[in-house]
Amino acid sequence: MGDVAIETDGLGKRYRLGLYRRGYGTLREAISGAFGRDGEDESDYDGPDFLWALRDLSLTIRSGEVVGLIGHNGAGKSTLLKVLSRITEPSAGFADVTGRVGSLLEVGTGFHPELTGRENVYLNGAILGMRRAEIRARFDEIVEFAEVERFLDTPVKRYSSGMSVRLAFAVAAHLEPEILLVDEVLAVGDASFQRKSLGKLTEVASEGRTVIFVSHNLAIIQALCTRGVLLERGEAVADGPVKVTIDGYLGALERAASDDLLERTDRDRRGYYDTQIKRVEIRNHHGGPPDVIVAGEPATIAVDLTEHLPTLECRITIVDGLGQPVTTFDSEVSAEVDVRDPSLDARIECVIRSLPLMPGRYRIDLLLKAGRQIQDGLQAAGFFEVQPGVVDGRPTPITGSDGDVVLSHLWRLPP
């Protein structure tokens, strides 16, 4: 632990709502806004036209700390990274940043399709804040990491998507800033490249660099970070050892799921909200308590909505305790057994013949569509407990510490 790398005091970021829906405003507004006063009244800032994506955030991060930011969609994690990487200006308070900041907010931004791999390495390196001499010194290493030696002089537009993503990550991973901001970059490439990337990040973190890491994958956060900060509606509501913060977050998620879902404010922002998710429940088929399922037995996930709309579709994702998705059911991918039942009205049901999950707690993420448009989405809309049971005639383990799913199988053993 060294000196202070980042110190924020009362940091806030305010967005004006409605601009995107109401169009882009008028030219006269732009000109008067540019040279005169903005015409915004400060007393309105708490009103409905404004959203505080970050609010009164005071954090001190010492150099060498590896901090994971945790929170719902829209809690302000990405906004904080954007402010710290200077992409957008704060609206209140300040942040003192000591040292060079490198950000991996999205790998591959700044790749120009017409340029060759070689040219893009230099361009992207410069975009990420590397000096030309640094890039030259690490060029071979970058190319080797990305495994694209043979295609260096081919325009990137002819690369497979895997190749360009590997090259982009390689450039980014060889940055040597004092402070590294990382947002969901590990979801790139194939499994072996992901492992390699994670290894690289672990290496970076152990070199004493300050890292701020955002991911929905709590397992990766827990593995990589020492400290966890939980953001909720733009405010830091918990800050401490990563394990403690994650447990606190999971607890809060469950409490939110047990409340009325219509009161939730962290809905998918792409939604049109003509219909909303009101309630979700998972039940076994012989009338036991809801949200407790025995492994290997049939179960039904029922989603209640506020309105019936034609062509409703639903995607249900089951996620384990560490934020790792286990499986997805998507009604848009239809099968002959599916039915449209008029008696259901504003209710969608997904029937699972045998739930092959290991014992443990799982959560349900929902995405709702109608007419190919996203209507609503909720992460952690519901939680359920899987109790040990029998799958395909074989008892499941008592605890689920060795994986999430139980597969039907048989053994062939020597006598």
Next chain:
Amino acid sequence: MEAVTQQHATEPHAPPRVETIRLQPTTGFSRVLAPRELWRYRDLAAQIAVRDITVRYRQTLLGAIWAVLQPVGLMVVFSLFFGGLAGVSSNGLPYPLFSLAAVVPWTFFANAQLLGSESLVGNSALVSKIYFPRIFMPAGILVAGFVDLGIAIVILLTVVLIWGFVPSVAILSLPLLIVIAAAAALGTSTALSALNVRYRDVRYVVPFAIQIWLFASPVAYPSSLLEEPWRTLSAINPMVGVVEGFRWATLGTGAAPWDLIGVSAVSACALLIAGLAYFDRVERGFADYI
């Protein structure tokens, strides 16, 4: 303009000094005109300029020949219709030369507007994900335009010599004229690129406005068609001084249009300052609106 001078400044460097930067709400004019900030990102400026140059004619059949074809094509059309059919005066000069000398700086100016005004929106992925001084985007386009301009000037001088004209010492004023054109182009293209971030109307206005601007500038006709004081006043359009200056500098005939050049230089500076000021004022919101 920073990008022009920094292209070769890539000597190995000492470990970066650790300094503390305070990020806080800013007001007024504080961003573009921060030389230390521009200097810190000089390598990026160079890379963007290099990119804009390399990409310009990649995967085109004719490549850099386009830099020549555009002004020459315009000259041919003007010579046929204005010089030939309409019999527009060319101050006693061969009309093709008269128009080519004007079309060369005009093409530079027009392309800087056309490509520059799209430079931020066309790189929106970059603008919304990475921090860098945004001015590099329109400035990079301008720098890339210098390459085309250089090629076009070489062609212009070749044609002039073949035609039997010998440029006088007036040719030494070319750099000054180019600076005036560049200042005017940067002033308008920065403002337009910034406006384009919030109002995509710009995309439709610019090509149209450039057409009008072309005919409002003495490219196809001599400015001497105007009576004084209108002739001198017309030089408030910076391209008037640039275009008439180019004719005088490359063809080496007639009186030096210093009055026009002077007025245009002042108005180009005013455009540059106004453009940068507007850009500076709205730059902080680019990532939120793009």
